[in-house]
Amino acid sequence: MQNFRLATYAALVTFFATSTPTSLKAAPDNTLGMAIMFAYVGADGTLQNGSGATGASRGSLGGYRVTFDRDVSNCGYSATVYNSIGRTAVVMPSDNNATVIVATSTSQNLSDNNFYLLVYCTR
Numbered sequence: 001m002q003n004f005r006l007a008t009y010a011a012l013v014t015f016f017a018t019s020t021p022t023s024l025k026a027a028p029d030n031t032l033g034m035a036i037m038f039a040y041v042g043a044d045g046t047l048q049n050g051s052g053a054t055g056a057s058r059g060s061l062g063g064y065r066v067t068f069d070r071d072v073s074n075c076g077y078s079a080t081v082y083n084s085i086g087r088t089a090v091v092m093p094s095d096n097n098a099t100v101i102v103a104t105s106t107s108q109n110l111s112d113n114n115f116y117l118l119v120y121c122t123r
Contacts, residue, residue, distance in 0.1 A: 037119040039066050040082075041102070043112040052119070054098075062110030064102045065094065066117055073097040075121035079104075082114035089115050 037052030045058025047066070055067045072093075079089035079102050090103045104113040 035070070035121045037068055037072075037121070039068075039117045041066060041115055041117065043114050048114075053117075058112065060110075062104045062112055064104070064115075065099050066102060067096070067099045068119065069098070070121070071097040072100060072119050072121060075119050078118045078120075080116045082116065087111075087113055089113070089117075091117065 035052070037050070039050035039053035039056060040048045041056045041064055042048050043058075045056055045064055047053055047056040052068050052070065053066055054069050057065050059065060077091035077093075077100055079091045081087040081089045081104050087104065087106045089105075092101050092103075094101050100117070100119070102115060102117060103110060104115055105111055106113070
């Protein structure tokens with residue numbers, strides 16, 4: 001029985017290793033062919049840290065623009081407010097393909113908050 005299980009396991013591993021579409025195999029950097037960028041933005045709109053992010057600014061209360069070094073218009077976005085209990089962040093594309101807009105709020109009212117922004121793009 002043990003040999004049967006090992007043979008079945010080996011057959012399944014071989015099948016999935018050879019039948020996985022190229023587009024789903026990991027890129028050399030193990031990101032599944034994705035570019036993952038991030039920004040940490042201060043409540044005053046300054047870019048504190050990031051990868052692929054080239055700048056940030058605060059336009060109005062709770063409203064920010066974050067610019068990246070490439071077109072991010074067809075990417076996925078996720079933002080999290082620092083110390084996020086009772087605080088939310090919403091991300092939306094901008095009219096500039098390299099920029100996204102982030103709105104942060106506390107208890108349903110726009111407010112200035114530090115936030116983390118992740119951007120996931122296909123290569």
